Amino acid sequence: MTKPIPVFDGHNDVLLRLYKSSSADVVSDFLNGEDAGHLDLRKARAGSFVGGFFALFSPPEKSTANAPRPADEKAQQRSPSPLSMDAARNSVVGELAILTKILRAAPGEVALCLTAAEAKSAIATNRLAVVLHLEGAEAIDPDLNFLHVLYAAGLRSLGPVWSRDNIFGHGVPFRFPADPDIGDGLTEAGERLIRTCNDMKILIDLSHINDKGFWDVARLSTAPLIATHSNAHALCPASRNLTDRQLEAIRDSGGMVGLNFATAFLRPDGAMKSDTPVDVMVRQLDYLIAKLGEDHVGIGSDFDGAVVPAAIGSAAGLPVLFDALRAHGYSEPLLTKIGASNWLDMLARTIG
Numbered sequence: 001m002t003k004p005i006p007v008f009d010g011h012n013d014v015l016l017r018l019y020k021s022s023s024a025d026v027v028s029d030f031l032n033g034e035d036a037g038h039l040d041l042r043k044a045r046a047g048s049f050v051g052g053f054f055a056l057f058s059p060p061e062k063s064t065a066n067a068p069r070p071a072d073e074k075a076q077q078r079s080p081s082p083l084s085m086d087a088a089r090n091s092v093v094g095e096l097a098i099l100t101k102i103l104r105a106a107p108g109e110v111a112l113c114l115t116a117a118e119a120k121s122a123i124a125t126n127r128l129a130v131v132l133h134l135e136g137a138e139a140i141d142p143d144l145n146f147l148h149v150l151y152a153a154g155l156r157s158l159g160p161v162w163s164r165d166n167i168f169g170h171g172v173p174f175r176f177p178a179d180p181d182i183g184d185g186l187t188e189a190g191e192r193l194i195r196t197c198n199d200m201k202i203l204i205d206l207s208h209i210n211d212k213g214f215w216d217v218a219r220l221s222t223a224p225l226i227a228t229h230s231n232a233h234a235l236c237p238a239s240r241n242l243t244d245r246q247l248e249a250i251r252d253s254g255g256m257v258g259l260n261f262a263t264a265f266l267r268p269d270g271a272m273k274s275d276t277p278v279d280v281m282v283r284q285l286d287y288l289i290a291k292l293g294e295d296h297v298g299i300g301s302d303f304d305g306a307v308v309p310a311a312i313g314s315a316a317g318l319p320v321l322f323d324a325l326r327a328h329g330y331s332e333p334l335l336t337k338i339g340a341s342n343w344l345d346m347l348a349r350t351i352g
Helices: 014-020 026-032 041-047 085-105 116-124 145-152 188-200 211-220 244-252 278-292 315-327 332-350
Strands: 007-012 049-057 110-112 128-135 155-159 256-259 297-299
Touching: 007 128, 007 256, 007 297, 007 332, 014 026, 014 049, 014 085, 026 041, 026 085, 041 049, 041 315, 049 085, 049 116, 049 332, 085 110, 085 128, 085 145, 110 116, 116 128, 116 332, 145 155, 145 188, 188 211, 211 244, 244 256, 244 278, 256 278, 256 332, 278 297, 278 315, 297 332, 315 332
Parallel strands: 007 049, 049 128, 110 128, 128 155, 256 297
Antiparallel strands: none
C-alpha cells in the first residue's frame, strides 16, 4: 500500500461556503464533517489534506453563481460588477469570525500559521495548517489601513483583484475562449498595495488579475510571482488561465503555480462538467511542470469555489489524483513536491 501524499493547497473557499450556510452551527459542521461542500476537517483527514491558503472572499452583491446551469455551460461570459468597500468588509469580517471560532473551538486540530515554520510545525503535530488569504482587495481602503488590521489578524497572502475591477486594478473577467489581455493594469493605489505587500512580506497572488496587471506586478514586485490557483492557457483558453509568456515570467522569478481543479479551467472546451476525467488534470500538470520545473508547481484546488471533477469530489478524493499521477510515471519525490513541499518552500521565500 502506497503512503498517502500530504497536500498543502493553494486555494479554497470553505470560509465563504460556511459564511453563506444556513446551518445553526457552522463551526461544528466544519470540525465534525458534513455532507455538503468539498472541504471540512473530516474530508481533509481522509484525503491527507494537511493545510493551505484559506480565502476570505467577498461575493458579488447580486450573484448568479449558484443558479442552476446547463451541464455543458462554459466559463461565465460576464464581468462582475464592482463591489462597495462596506459590502466587502461585511463578508470578510464574517468569514474571519468563523475562522476565529474554529480556531478557538479546536486549537489542537486547526492552527492559524503566520510563517512557513509555523505551517510545518502544525503539519508535524497533525493540526490543519491555515494560511489566511484575501481574494480581491475590495475591503481595503486607499490608505491601506485595513490591510494592517487584517495583517494583525493573521493575513499573509493577498490577491489584489478578483475577476472584477476595484480601486487597485482590473480583474480578468470569466470568458472562454479569450485572452487574459483585457483592460488596464494596476492603478496608482494598486502600485502602492504591491510595494506595501512586499514590505510586509504578504504573498501576492496573480490568479485573477488581467494581463496588464500581471506585468505591472512583475515590474514592481521584489517577490516571486505566484498564481495560487490557475492553469495553462495553451491547454484551456479561458481568460483566467496563464499564457506561456506568463508562465515563463513565473518560472524566471522562482515563482509558483497551483493546479486549479475547476473544470472550466481544465478542459480544452472550457465546460463546467463534473464528469471531467482526471487525465485532463494530469495533462495540465505535465504542461505546467514542463514550463515551470518540478519545484514550482503545486495544488490550488479551488475547493468550495468551483465545479471539480466528480472522480475527486472533495478533499477526501485527493488520493485519486495522486494515484493517477503515479500510474502516469510520477515519482514519489515529485508527488511529495507537488503535494506540499513546493508550497511550504515558497512560503519560506515569501512570508518568511
